[in-house]
Every structure is written in structure tokens, then in C-alpha cells.
Amino acid sequence: MTVTPGTLVLAGTPIGDIEDAPPRLAQELATADVIAAEDTRRLRRLTQALGVQPAGRVVSYFEGNESARTPELVEALVGGARVLLVTDAGMPSVSDPGYRLVAAAVEKDVRVTAVPGPSAVLTALALSGLPVDRFCFEGFLPRKAGERLSRLREVAEERRTLVYFEAPHRLGATLAAMAEAFGEHRRAAVCRELTKTYEEVRRGPLGELARWAAEGVRGEITVVVEGAGERPAGELDAAELVRRVRVREEAGERRKEAIAAVAAEAGLPKREVFDAVVAAKNADLAG
Numbered sequence: 001m002t003v004t005p006g007t008l009v010l011a012g013t014p015i016g017d018i019e020d021a022p023p024r025l026a027q028e029l030a031t032a033d034v035i036a037a038e039d040t041r042r043l044r045r046l047t048q049a050l051g052v053q054p055a056g057r058v059v060s061y062f063e064g065n066e067s068a069r070t071p072e073l074v075e076a077l078v079g080g081a082r083v084l085l086v087t088d089a090g091m092p093s094v095s096d097p098g099y100r101l102v103a104a105a106v107e108k109d110v111r112v113t114a115v116p117g118p119s120a121v122l123t124a125l126a127l128s129g130l131p132v133d134r135f136c137f138e139g140f141l142p143r144k145a146g147e148r149l150s151r152l153r154e155v156a157e158e159r160r161t162l163v164y165f166e167a168p169h170r171l172g173a174t175l176a177a178m179a180e181a182f183g184e185h186r187r188a189a190v191c192r193e194l195t196k197t198y199e200e201v202r203r204g205p206l207g208e209l210a211r212w213a214a215e216g217v218r219g220e221i222t223v224v225v226e227g228a229g230e231r232p233a234g235e236l237d238a239a240e241l242v243r244r245v246r247v248r249e250e251a252g253e254r255r256k257e258a259i260a261a262v263a264a265e266a267g268l269p270k271r272e273v274f275d276a277v278v279a280a281k282n283a284d285l286a287g
Helices: 021-029 039-048 064-080 101-105 121-126 143-155 168-182 205-215 236-250 255-266 270-286
Strands: 009-012 034-036 057-060 082-086 111-115 133-138 162-164 187-192 199-204 219-227
Touching: 009 021, 009 101, 021 039, 021 082, 021 111, 034 039, 034 064, 039 057, 057 064, 057 199, 064 082, 064 101, 101 111, 121 162, 121 199, 121 219, 143 168, 162 168, 168 187, 168 205, 168 219, 168 270, 187 205, 199 205, 236 255, 236 270, 255 270
Parallel strands: 009 082, 009 111, 034 057, 034 082, 133 162
Antiparallel strands: 162 219, 187 199, 187 219
């Protein structure tokens, strides 16, 4: 007897306001054979708020057990089950558990569909006031300072708007690193507690936002950063950047401070000015 494979349903859940839950979500929660939830306690609160009593089996599916539990869920899918995947907020697999399960289901020719729902990425983009015609989602940055700065430098010349998730206790350091990698004058928006009671969108240059966040920020955070603009034809070349640094050094400034000041004036990442100074020094030594 041939068994018809089941269906994997990725369900978007509210990112804040429970009233944003898509109408189909309640139906899927009530009828799924298996519900795989990132946090079963949050799932319980969600079903209670929606007035739903799940009929299916509930299992946990989070970063710590994702690899181990995926084969079990795929087996259920291949056996004909309808498996509903929900995360704490937003769409599964977008910086949340889900990618492994989707990939494994596709490999087994299992149908994968979705219940569209709220998205912190799209909501933040829409509220940011920055260009939204082209954007790229960068997720969470590395926790270590050196790795974080290196990752940011990789996209310093990216022309599309950039979207990041960040933990509130790391926001100040992240914005400071962005200001260093992208330039203090690059526009950005910090979107906090989207759709919740204390929703706030703080817009401004990265340098200004970094100073604001240094005092401490709470809540769920999404950061939207303007993409790199085209370089004007008359923009400062490397020689002029070096000249300005040397003028400041001769006036008594330390090199580090001089480089930072010139970068801010030119609207460039400090690294770019630093590299120009180092290249000029090496050329002088070679000559």
C-alpha cells in the first residue's frame, strides 16, 4: 500500500500584538497531526490567546535539538502527517529553526507550504524611512567584536539596504561597530518592540544612534541600515585623505584620533582611511 506523504506547514506567528495572528493559524493549530514549537510554553500561551485546543502531538523544536529531531519529523511527514512548525515570533527558518526541516522535507518530495504572517524584517523596513526597493537580510551578527567588525566590513560597499537582528544588550556595541565599518554618517533606524505597547523607531546617523544605545536599550531589536551610496566624482582620493590625517597629526592629534576625524568628515569607514595611511607609509619606506 502506497502512503501519500503529508504536508509541512510553516506558520507565521505574531511578533508582538496577538491580534496580528493570521486567521488560518488557529485552524492549523487545531487540526495539525504534529506541532513542532520552538518553545512549547509560548505555544501554550498562543493557543490560549486564540482559544484553540490542539488535537495533535506537540513536540519541541529549537536550536539545541533541531538536528536530532528533524529525522523524526521527516518520518512523520513521509508517513502522511500534517506537521505544523511555529517559532516564538515571525516566520520559521528566518533566523529561527526550520531550515533543516524544510531542506529535509524537500529532499523527500514532501509538500511544504506556509501560513503567511507578521515579519519583523518587512515591518522594520517599511517603518525605517530608508529605501526598500532592494534590501538584504543579514540576520544576527557574530557576538565576538573582531568577528562582528569583520563581517560588517564585508558589506561596507553593499548598495542595498541592510537589515539585522540584534540582542538589546549588544546593540550599543553593534551600532558602534557599524559606525566604524560604514561611517558615522550612514543613516539607519533602530526598530524596537515592533507592534507592542512600547514600540519605538529611532532614526538617525549611525554615530548618533550608537551614542544613544550606549545608555542601554530594552526589547526585541531590528536594525535597518542605509546601503552605500555612489561615490561622487569629486570625492576625496587616498592622497587627500592621507594629507588631512598628517595635518591633524602635525597639530598634535594622535594618529588614531586623526584617522577617526578624517573618516567622519569624509563620511567614510575608518578602515578606509587607515588603509590609505598604511599604504602611503609603505610607499614612503619603499621609496
